Amino acid sequence: MRNSGAVLILTFIAILTLQAAGVSPPGKPRLTSCRSPEKETFTCWWEPGGDGGLPTTYALYYHLENSETVYECPDYRTAGENSCFFNKNDTSLWVNYNITVVASNALGKNISDPVEVDVVYIVQPNTPEHVTAVVVHDEQGPFVRVSWEKPRTADTRSGWITLLYQLRVKQEKDKEWEEYNAGMQKYYNVFSLHPDKEYMVQVRCKPDHGFWSEWTQTTYVKMPDYITRERSLWIMITIFFVFIVVILTWTLNVKRNSVKLCLLPAVPGPKIKGFDKQLLKSGKSEEVFNTLVIQGFPPTTDYDNLLVEYLEVYDNEEQELVQDGKDLSEDCMKSKSPSDIDSGRGSCDSHTLLLEKCMDGREGSGSNQHQYSQHGETRWASTESSESQDPEPGSPESANGRGKTWPVVFPSPQPQPHHHYPVGAAKPAYHSVPEILNHLSPHAMSSNYHQLNHQDILQQERRFSKPACRHSQSYNQFNLDGIDTPAPGVAPSPSLEYVEVQRVNPENMLLLRPLSDPNREPEGSDCTREDYSKVKEVTSNNILLLQRDMSHQCVDDYSQADQCTTQQPPHPCKPAVHQSNSGMPQEAIRVMGNGYVDSTVLMPSY
Amino acid sequence: KKISKILISLVICLLVNQGRASDNQRLFNNAVIRVQHLHQLAAKMINDFEDSLLPEERRQLSKIFPLSFCNSDYIEAPAGKDETQKSSMLKLLRISFHLIESWEFPSQSLSGTVSNSLTVGNPNQLTEKLADLKMGISVLIQACLDGQPNMDDNDSLPLPFEDFYLTMGENNLRESFRLLACFKKDMHKVETYLRVANCRRSLDSNCTL
Numbered sequence: 001m002r003n004s005g006a007v008l009i010l011t012f013i014a015i016l017t018l019q020a021a022g023v024s025p026p027g028k029p030r031l032t033s034c035r036s037p038e039k040e041t042f043t044c045w046w047e048p049g050g051d052g053g054l055p056t057t058y059a060l061y062y063h064l065e066n067s068e069t070v071y072e073c074p075d076y077r078t079a080g081e082n083s084c085f086f087n088k089n090d091t092s093l094w095v096n097y098n099i100t101v102v103a104s105n106a107l108g109k110n111i112s113d114p115v116e117v118d119v120v121y122i123v124q125p126n127t128p129e130h131v132t133a134v135v136v137h138d139e140q141g142p143f144v145r146v147s148w149e150k151p152r153t154a155d156t157r158s159g160w161i162t163l164l165y166q167l168r169v170k171q172e173k174d175k176e177w178e179e180y181n182a183g184m185q186k187y188y189n190v191f192s193l194h195p196d197k198e199y200m201v202q203v204r205c206k207p208d209h210g211f212w213s214e215w216t217q218t219t220y221v222k223m224p225d226y227i228t229r230e231r232s233l234w235i236m237i238t239i240f241f242v243f244i245v246v247i248l249t250w251t252l253n254v255k256r257n258s259v260k261l262c263l264l265p266a267v268p269g270p271k272i273k274g275f276d277k278q279l280l281k282s283g284k285s286e287e288v289f290n291t292l293v294i295q296g297f298p299p300t301t302d303y304d305n306l307l308v309e310y311l312e313v314y315d316n317e318e319q320e321l322v323q324d325g326k327d328l329s330e331d332c333m334k335s336k337s338p339s340d341i342d343s344g345r346g347s348c349d350s351h352t353l354l355l356e357k358c359m360d361g362r363e364g365s366g367s368n369q370h371q372y373s374q375h376g377e378t379r380w381a382s383t384e385s386s387e388s389q390d391p392e393p394g395s396p397e398s399a400n401g402r403g404k405t406w407p408v409v410f411p412s413p414q415p416q417p418h419h420h421y422p423v424g425a426a427k428p429a430y431h432s433v434p435e436i437l438n439h440l441s442p443h444a445m446s447s448n449y450h451q452l453n454h455q456d457i458l459q460q461e462r463r464f465s466k467p468a469c470r471h472s473q474s475y476n477q478f479n480l481d482g483i484d485t486p487a488p489g490v491a492p493s494p495s496l497e498y499v500e501v502q503r504v505n506p507e508n509m510l511l512l513r514p515l516s517d518p519n520r521e522p523e524g525s526d527c528t529r530e531d532y533s534k535v536k537e538v539t540s541n542n543i544l545l546l547q548r549d550m551s552h553q554c555v556d557d558y559s560q561a562d563q564c565t566t567q568q569p570p571h572p573c574k575p576a577v578h579q580s581n582s583g584m585p586q587e588a589i590r591v592m593g594n595g596y597v598d599s600t601v602l603m604p605s606y
Numbered sequence: 607k608k609i610s611k612i613l614i615s616l617v618i619c620l621l622v623n624q625g626r627a628s629d630n631q632r633l634f635n636n637a638v639i640r641v642q643h644l645h646q647l648a649a650k651m652i653n654d655f656e657d658s659l660l661p662e663e664r665r666q667l668s669k670i671f672p673l674s675f676c677n678s679d680y681i682e683a684p685a686g687k688d689e690t691q692k693s694s695m696l697k698l699l700r701i702s703f704h705l706i707e708s709w710e711f712p713s714q715s716l717s718g719t720v721s722n723s724l725t726v727g728n729p730n731q732l733t734e735k736l737a738d739l740k741m742g743i744s745v746l747i748q749a750c751l752d753g754q755p756n757m758d759d760n761d762s763l764p765l766p767f768e769d770f771y772l773t774m775g776e777n778n779l780r781e782s783f784r785l786l787a788c789f790k791k792d793m794h795k796v797e798t799y800l801r802v803a804n805c806r807r808s809l810d811s812n813c814t815l
Binding site for chain 1: 642645649675679683685686687688690691791794795798801802804805806
């Protein structure tokens with residue numbers, strides 16, 4: 001009892017002393033791994049725990065699972081330091097090995113934890129051998145063919161072990177490897193590598209149930225410099241298109257004129273006869289317009305004669321007409337044609353003699369067309385009124401007229417550069433308004449004004465030359481007799497002709513018919529005549545433009561006989577009596593008696 | 607005429623043999639593939655089992671690890687390459703047959719131990735596969751015997767402890783693990799034997815790779 005206790009105490013003291021001296025039993029070793037490279041042998045490695053300051057020896061002991069016999073490691077050297085190598089004879093498959101390592105030194109020993117190992121499941125083959133990477137040139141492009149050998153120790157031929165291979169590729173600068181599984185074959189083709197670059201290749205293998213081997217040493221391969229088929233195709237396409245574009249541009253350049261014609265068709269320039277573009281460009285409008293004027297047209301001479309021919313003498317009936325028209329005088333005074341651009345020759349010149357406005361207040365006695373020139377000349381009405389009872393036809397008014405203005409003959413206010421005048425019989429239908437007035441004798445003037453009112457003709461036909469207007473006819477005759485000198489300006493037409501207004505069409509045109517027979521009854525409504533003319537307009541030169549119209553239809557123009565009489569204004573000019581109750585503010589042509597169209601004549605001063 | 611007849615019959619025999627041989631080859635390849643699949647299945651099962659273990663269960667398992675006492679321990683099987691190389695093909699086939707047969711019945715309890723996607727669809731999937739493989743191997747054996755009398759004594763050996771595994775509790779963690787481990791090991795054995803046998807009999811198989 002005492003001895004054991006003393007021994008214990010002594011041991012304890014010894015240990016303490018030893019520990020104080022720095023020596024101790026060995027530390028616990030640890031088995032790190034056991035591996036079999038070919039499923040025939042295997043090796044185990046351990047890690048020493050610490051030698052405790054004293055030389056320590058290690059021993060590995062194992063026993064199989066189904067027996068208790070403990071064996072020691074047969075070979076400590078083959079595999080190196082701290083290892084135990086089991087050769088073929090000592091290796092049994094499908095059997096668990098219970099392995100422990102014991103470390104022992106002078107002071108004691110230490111046993112590691114046991115490890116159960118089944119050799120079949122710890123297979124880790126050696127690395128593949130003889131890895132080669134070769135560039136193969138193909139029509140599709142070059143690629144790399146990597147080939148290798150199996151690890152020497154692995155027996156795949158007998159089927160004892162089945163190996164699966166894997167390789168990886170990357171460029172030097174890349175971080176990630178590109179891995180490829182090669183299966184059981186010993187070569188692999190790597191595509192899609194960039195040209196002119198160097199690649200690193202490594203291979204490893206694994207049994208069907210086991211661990212991957214280590215990677216082989218790096219094998220380098222350099223890709224040749226080549227142009228991919230795809231890129232070369234794109235280059236060709238680009239060149240082709242550039243070529244096409246160049247050709248097109250050159251062609252367009254050569255044919256630019258015709259292209260221009262095609263794309264931008266020429267705009268036809270103005271084709272006015274006598275119109276000179278250059279003059280227009282120069283900016284002198286006067287010259288331009290002057291060129292448009294045809295010299296000698298219309299004949300501006302002998303207006304007086306012309307007018308004189310057509311002067312009419314008014315009698316008392318006219319005065320009645322004048323009285324009736326009195327009411328309108330005020331209206332007419334107030335209204336002025338805004339478009340009257342008469343420069344001073346009297347409102348007879350203008351197309352838009354204020355007949356329209358004057359007609360507004362008229363009720364049916366369209367006879368009084370009171371118009372005022374821009375110059376404020378007195379109305380006819382005033383003159384008329386002053387001479388209500390003057391038997392002299394038109395004389396009071398005409399006498400009073402300080403410058404009566406003839407009514408505008410023409411309804412159509414459009415100025416036409418061309419003067420359209422009828423030929424032949426229509427020639428005598430020129431009416432030059434102002435000159436007529438100027439040259440008229442007071443009597444003649446007074447009786448020979450003719451006021452044409454152009455009323456609203458759209459709905460109604462104008463009726464002319466009522467039987468009641470016969471008086472005017474007589475005047476006409478008077479006039480005609482009185483004026484027997486043909487206007488020299490009318491040389492082309494030696495005979496004068498009265499023109500009868502037959503109808504005014506909706507276009508505000510006065511359809512005239514030359515009166516070949518003075519005794520002709522206006523009521524006859526002779527429709528067989530071909531020659532009549534329609535008044536087209538009054539020009540700025542105070543010329544009444546008549547137009548011959550052959551397609552006339554007979555119209556009953558004589559329905560408004562009374563109005564005819566009432567409408568006759570006591571003007572020197574011979575007015576054409578119109579009947580229109582519409583009162584529309586349009587120019588109206590007044591027909592007197594038979595209704596010759598007469599130009600407006602300025603009222604001579606009464 | 608006789609000679610010609612003999613020649614013709616020889617030719618036919620050769621052809622038939624060749625046909626049979628090619629058929630045999632195909633069967634062998636098929637058997638190898640099947641057993642390989644079974645082995646992979648077993649490996650997956652045990653992995654799933656281990657993954658589903660709780661940490662303390664894992665510790666418990668490692669401590670009491672002895673994986674001995676598999677059902678197939680009674681079957682004498684080569685345990686090394688040399689032994690395997692020395693064994694005849696017929697022997698290898700027979701051993702394989704026995705191994706597969708030994709698992710036919712216990713495979714039913716295998717499905718109970720591991721509930722994973724492998725066995726969900728068909729609980730008897732494993733048993734059916736084993737049965738098919740067993741039949742294939744028997745055909746191969748017949749082909750290999752080729753008229754020779756059956757000298758194998760092991761055929762009549764009764765399977766010891768049929769309910770060997772059944773006596774172990776199903777809920778026992780250790781037993782479950784052992785069951786799975788034994789299954790995996792046996793499948794690997796069969797795979798190895800069949801591969802070796804296949805490579806031995808035909809040079810143009812994958813063995814030369």
